[in-house]
Amino acid sequence: MNIGNQGEQGEKTMQSAREEYIKISSIIDRYNELRVDIGFEPISKITLMMDIENADKCVPLNLDKLLEFKDSDFAHDMGGIITNMNRETGQLENCFVPRCKDHTAAYDKAFKQTAFDQVPSLSSEAKDLREASQELRNDGVKDTPNIGHER
Numbered sequence: 001m002n003i004g005n006q007g008e009q010g011e012k013t014m015q016s017a018r019e020e021y022i023k024i025s026s027i028i029d030r031y032n033e034l035r036v037d038i039g040f041e042p043i044s045k046i047t048l049m050m051d052i053e054n055a056d057k058c059v060p061l062n063l064d065k066l067l068e069f070k071d072s073d074f075a076h077d078m079g080g081i082i083t084n085m086n087r088e089t090g091q092l093e094n095c096f097v098p099r100c101k102d103h104t105a106a107y108d109k110a111f112k113q114t115a116f117d118q119v120p121s122l123s124s125e126a127k128d129l130r131e132a133s134q135e136l137r138n139d140g141v142k143d144t145p146n147i148g149h150e151r
Contacts, residue, residue, distance in 0.1 A: 023063040054090040066100035
């Protein structure tokens with residue numbers, strides 16, 4: 001075991017966590033400033049921190065992109081995260097996907113898997129329809145011609 005490398009790796013992880021915390025704190029401060037500017041009470045920092053961290057687990061977020069957004073896009077994502085977060089399960093609901101979603105291939109794969117896990121009946125319904133369609137074809141029922149699309 002190479003203790004030196006583990007220490008360096010731990011240092012990078014600690015640095016990464018620190019940077020993420022700073023970004024999330026900046027996001028929270030900006031969002032609460034926007035809320036106060038339009039006449040709303042600020043939301044507790046701990047609530048916003050948990051919402052952002054849980055949203056990032058559901059749909060990986062690009063925090064840099066979120067911070068750089070103009071106010072309208074920033075408010076859309078933050079308001080959507082807060083409104084659609086189920087605080088009992090830690091899941092985003094109502095098919096909300098923030099505009100600051102991280103679009104890397106690995107994240108897309110993880111997101112698609114999570115999305116399909118949330119709708120398990122989709123694949124079974126599609127399978128049932130496919131089987132029913134096949135049964136109709138096997139019973140001698142022919143597909144209707146495309147009327148008006150003859151060549």
